[in-house]
Amino acid sequence: MRKGTLIFLLCPNCQGELVLSGNSSPAEADGHILTGELVCAKCASTFAIRNGVPILLPAHISNVKLRTASRFAEEWTRWSDLRDYYEKEFFDWVAPLAPADFKDQRVFEGGCGKGRHTAIVAGLGAKAIVSLDLGESAFVAFAHTRSFPNAHVIIGDLLSPPIRPVFDLAFSVGVLHHLPDPAAGFASLASRVREGGRVAFWVYGREGNEWITRYVDPVRKALTSRLPAWFLRLLCIAPALFLWAVIKLFYRPDAQGQGPAKLPYGDYFAAQYRYPFDEIHANVFDQLVTPVAYYLRESEVKPWLASGFRDVTLRSHRGYSWTGLATVCRRKVYVAGSRG
Ligand SMILES: [Zn+2]
Known part of the structure; x- marks a missing residue:
């Protein structure tokens, strides 16, 4: 300072x-x-x-x-x-x-x-x-x-x-x-x-993320937020690779930068189309590492x-x-x- x-x-x-x-x-x-x-x-x-x-x-x-x-x-x-x-x-x-x-x-x-x-x-x-x-x-x-x-x-x-x-x-x-x-x-x-x-x-x-509160949150609270960070980082590699591949295959943005309207999180994932793998991995890790996360209506x-x-x-x-x-x-x- x-x-x-x-x-x-x-x-x-x-x-x-x-x-x-x-x-x-x-x-x-x-x-x-x-x-x-x-x-x-x-x-x-x-x-x-x-x-x-x-x-x-x-x-x-x-x-x-x-x-x-x-x-x-x-x-x-x-x-x-x-x-x-x-x-x-x-x-x-x-x-x-x-x-x-x-x-x-x-x-x-x-x-x-x-x-x-x-x-x-x-x-x-x-x-x-x-x-x-x-x-x-x-x-x-x-x-x-x-x-x-x-x-x-x-x-x-x-x-x-x-x-x-x-x-x-x-x-x-x-x-x-x-x-x-x-x-x-x-x-x-x-x-x-x-x-x-x-x-x-x-x-x-909360809106748009119901599946996270239903399926991911219980796992985060009971398990992943308690794991040593180095281990969680390793665990996140497989789902992050899967997500990265899905984004590359299905979420190429159009000329206006919009994602596919028919797919979930269309604009969100389209915005990540050019992100390097470690950024996708960091986002997955973020979701799973924290002891406290509220999804707000x-x-x-x-x-x-x-x-x-x-x-x-x-x-x-x-x-x-x-x-x-x-x-x-x-x-x-x-x-x-x-x-x-
Ligand atoms: Zn004082």
């Missing part, structure tokens, strides 16, 4: 100001402090800075969340390169948001994994992007983005985000459905946005946006997931007895 990151941060335990401890290492040539400590000026909690990333976890954090994060980190610290097709995929997920919507904005990313979207948004000229993740993948995200002066990677819990509510735009792609309480995760993401700023998310849908996601927002859009993305976008409008809070 750079010293400038401090203007966005707060103590996750008491929302107090954080200051850099004198024991911290001097800044590197690129401005980053790689090892050190942040201290809360109010409650005196201390937080380590390790490998350039401040670790701002609240005092009480559930084991299931840490386990989910570390299961994903197994993958992200392994497949750690950034690919050129990530940007197209990102803007498919967050549409109608477009590259221009990120320019000169203060952006908060809830759940950054290896930093694939952090790098995209930083490269698009955001004023700043503060990206949070719960697990060790944040160290990979830091390595991928440390050269961007506008990128700030932190370790923290999205349900107690250690940052100020000053952001113009907050987004979370593929993360909220892995939290124990996705609705609370969304509320927490939106709570960091300033009045009039926007919040965007993409989550798994439209009727479950809609209430997230029911109050405190305007200009709300919720769209089905390719029939198997939900993309939401809304503008934050907090009602003015009147103190009893005051006028106006």
Whole structure:
């Protein structure tokens, strides 16, 4: 982290100001402090800075969340390169948001994994992007983005985000459905946005994925989420090869990039037609590795946006997931007895 990151941060335990401890290492040539400590000026909690990333976890954090994060980190610290097709995929997920919507904005990313979207948004000229993740993948995200002066990677819990509510735009792609309480995760993401700023998310849908909840989920819960990651990675090779062959044989996109309408997941698999095998393998592994995954109905996601927002859009993305976008409008809070 750079010293400038401090203007966005707060103590996750008491929302107090954080200051850099004198024991911290001097800044590197690129401005980053790689090892050190942040201290809360109010409650005196201390937080380590390790490998350039401040670790701002609240005092009480559930084991299931840490386990989910570390299961994903197994993958992200392994497949750690950034690919050129990530940007197209990102803007498919967050549409109608477009590259221009990120320019000169203060952006908060809830759940950054290896930093694939952090790098995209930083490269698009955001004023700043503060990206949070719960697990060790944040160290990979830091390595991928440390050269961007506008990128700030932190370790923290999205349900107690250690940052100020000053952001113009907050987004979370593929993360909220892995939290124990996705609705609370969304509320927490939106709570960091300033009045009039926007919040965007993409989550798994129940609609279009019934077969996963019926046949894959029981296996994931009972078996694959408990297997050692190296073993699961081996197990995933056969189904991933099968899927890769099916995509190559039956899902060639047409000139408009559309997939075959008659086949399940037509556009979704057509979009993956040119992906290398290891990306398909990573997607299969992703589905099976996590202890927590919710597949959400439209009727479950809609209430997230029911109050405190305007200009709300919720769209089905390719029939198997939900993309939401809304503008934050907090009602003015009147103190009893005051006028106006
Ligand atoms: Zn504090």
